[in-house]
Amino acid sequence: MKAQILLSALVLSVSSVLANNPLPSWNDGAARQSIVEFVQATTTAGSADYVPPAERIAVFDNDGTLWSEQPMYAQLVFIFDRIKKLAPQHPEWNEQEPFASILKGDIHKALAGGTPALLKMAMATHAGTTTEEFEQIASEWIATARHPQTGRPYTEMVYQPMLELLDYLRANDFKTFIVSGGGIEFMRPWVEKVYGIPPEQVVGSSIKTKYEVHDGKPVIVRLAELNFNDDKEGKPVAINRYIGRRPLMAFGNSDGDFQMLEWTTAGKGKRLAVYIHHDDAKREVAYDRNSHIGRLARGLDEAPQRGWTVVSMKADWKVILKKR
């Protein structure tokens, strides 16, 4: 019995240490406090702000919020890599923009074509396979591709403080969802392993698909037509369509997340909206108002009056990238 009591005391004290310091890579400041206080208020039985576990939904943008989006979105690198890999089957690409520029290594010229050029490249590289084939392609790419500046796999370009936050929220019975402008089928093959978020809790942009039976084997074929662009006003629409209830907490880093944070905080009762601000030029990249990727202007302007939390990566995070 004595050993049992000792063991119980030990378990209690370990739990209490964890409970007292659930976010070890976060400095103790206003941002960390706003998160911890929100979780305590909504999960403590008897609290005026208590929310039952079933309603504890937290949504996260991916690019720039959970993992790095500089110098360019990982999925864009994937598109360029796929174009190079598929080029032998498409001799016509040597003459056709934006493909010709990509094959010559001139990304800027390729992207000068704007959204139509980007859409053309996305369709050429994301459609024309079955969903199973595409899962394989995305899995192989993410396993072998390396970030151009750090040389680390993209799956290690994720933010340590955000991994701790995901764990902390799940330990408090929050269901964590990704709501990203990125492709839903580009993310699903790897996010469960990296973030602990299962495929059914991943919301993103998508292309149309079609069910067919080939020689008795059913397949879902990916079509070269956009189904849904999960960005800006699209994010609350997708949250409603996929999740069907309003989140309690929303985390983003750009104006593309503004409506998601706005929709979240317009709900009844206590809500929390958090912007991750990329202000650490030394340990990562400092960018906001004037960035082509992850532009954050309206969000910075309105966060104070709306009572949204702004996390300074420089001041609030002890480390940036996932610990090895």
Added chain:
Amino acid sequence: MKAQILLSALVLSVSSVLANNPLPSWNDGAARQSIVEFVQATTTAGSADYVPPAERIAVFDNDGTLWSEQPMYAQLVFIFDRIKKLAPQHPEWNEQEPFASILKGDIHKALAGGTPALLKMAMATHAGTTTEEFEQIASEWIATARHPQTGRPYTEMVYQPMLELLDYLRANDFKTFIVSGGGIEFMRPWVEKVYGIPPEQVVGSSIKTKYEVHDGKPVIVRLAELNFNDDKEGKPVAINRYIGRRPLMAFGNSDGDFQMLEWTTAGKGKRLAVYIHHDDAKREVAYDRNSHIGRLARGLDEAPQRGWTVVSMKADWKVILKKR
């Protein structure tokens, strides 16, 4: 200590009774056995067919599988009730089909217009509100509407054996999803309470929606345009889009569920497909090949050669409707 041992023994014996009889309203036959054996094979550690909890996905059609769909889909009754309620604001409906026939009580004439007429009525009654307003409308309807033959609320027109099955699967760490041709926002307000299935695990047909800010208040507006028809080939497409992994088990009752069962069982490893066959004219309604609602012909023909389970409501179920 003695009391503790007694208590433990009691708990063990209660658990073992539950484990031995998890589906009390199912007669012990081949159908019940195929389900129980499948669950044991996929959840017993060390079994050759073991599947980790994260991958235990079970999908259920709703109309005719979890609740009654005769003499007519509940959502169709909802549409007719809404037309009558909205009629004073639409004097033009007195002259316009299919509305005029509904207002005169002639459902057959209204439905004679086929899919276009149905779509017209669906859009007139499902669009034009915010999502919050529609949730309120659907909630009020489901709370007050009564089944025309039994006089019971529709939420009691659910099948007792299926409620037990949902509980049994969840007790074995299966995640249960609805994948229905019915409207996703028509179902979400009530399915959690009735089936224990949360909104984020409800997949269905949907109309397009749009995010807007009205006087500083963000709303999602329901538009009079079909977004997705979750029937037949649409079901595997929706499963892939919403859930992102192939189910282990699928339950349906009509040819509209055929592709969902086909997609499920084409996955690697052990899979289970189950058709609920409405063959009990005495306790419910007997219908299959020639029914306008819930037609089941191809499914009945091919189930034996495909190794799919067919549940006879007459032979396999001790009771049909939910116990009061």
